[in-house]
Amino acid sequence: MNGLLHVDQVSVSAGGTRILHSVEMTLHPGEMCAVIGPSGAGKSSLIRVLLGIWKPDSGSVRVGGKPVDEVGPLGYVPQDDALHRGLTVAKELGFAAELRMPGESKDARAERVDRVMAQVGLTDRAQTRIRRLSGGQRKRVAVGLELLTRPPLLILDEPTSGLDPGLEARTMSLLADVAASGRIVLVSTHAMESLESAQALCVLVEGHVAFFGRPRQALEFFRVERYAQLFHQLDKLTPSAWRLTAGADAGQRRFLNRPGPVAHPSSTVAGEAVEVAGS
């Protein structure tokens, strides 16, 4: 199964209301998926299901053929980070490495911390206290914590909210590099300008998948020129009609069943430069 993330017909209800309706999705190692949708569409709920925190009423989530709750630790960056503001970047990562890599030698942990700091571009901030970092730098520390143990699946809930457009684009490109090093990255976002850093795009509306495919395909499917216009189209059909239309779309069916990962346009080289796949 090669580490494939397979979300099969997942439905979830809470308090008598259905929150996710037969969600289908596939992601290969090496791919990043952006999940977008209006507020309340079910992005955070989907993330909870993918992390195995929420059991679906029906359907399944599998990674490499195994139920997600049997897969080792996954990386999760919540919307609000829980960093220790008084610690330096190196100390924060160092303590996390002690907790998360107990079987490894001190030298191996120190080496891993150095490597992760380089990967998220914070080597020159190693001795800076977290409270003195910018919002974007703090997000990168939070991402770095999850990279220490090289999880097969890294999930981030709106890591770019509150960042300026430049930082938003840089964060998305960092995440694309992480995916290029052989991981699956799934990120819920409002960063409509950076969607093409992702190999896959999932558009949710009221718990229904209105689109799952290549970002560029979405422009064609919704008949818009820019991603920012895409949400205006969602009112044109009911959410369940969107799911049916997406499900009947030959291009999206092919994408769902693609045999291997979508190639990275240019970031593969950058990904290898920061971390060689599988190292």
Ligand SMILES: Nc1ncnc2c1ncn2[C@@H]1O[C@H](COP(=O)(O)OP(=O)(O)OP(=O)(O)O)[C@@H](O)[C@H]1O
């Ligand atoms: N534990 C719960 N019990 C009942 N309803 C819930 C629960 N969690 C979420 N919901 C409902 O499910 C829907 C989807 O919520 P969710 O938080 O997944 O949306 P979202 O797409 O992440 O929105 P946002 O962009 O605002 O973060 C909302 O209508 C919400 O009220």
Ligand SMILES: [Mg+2]
């Ligand atoms: Mg949310």
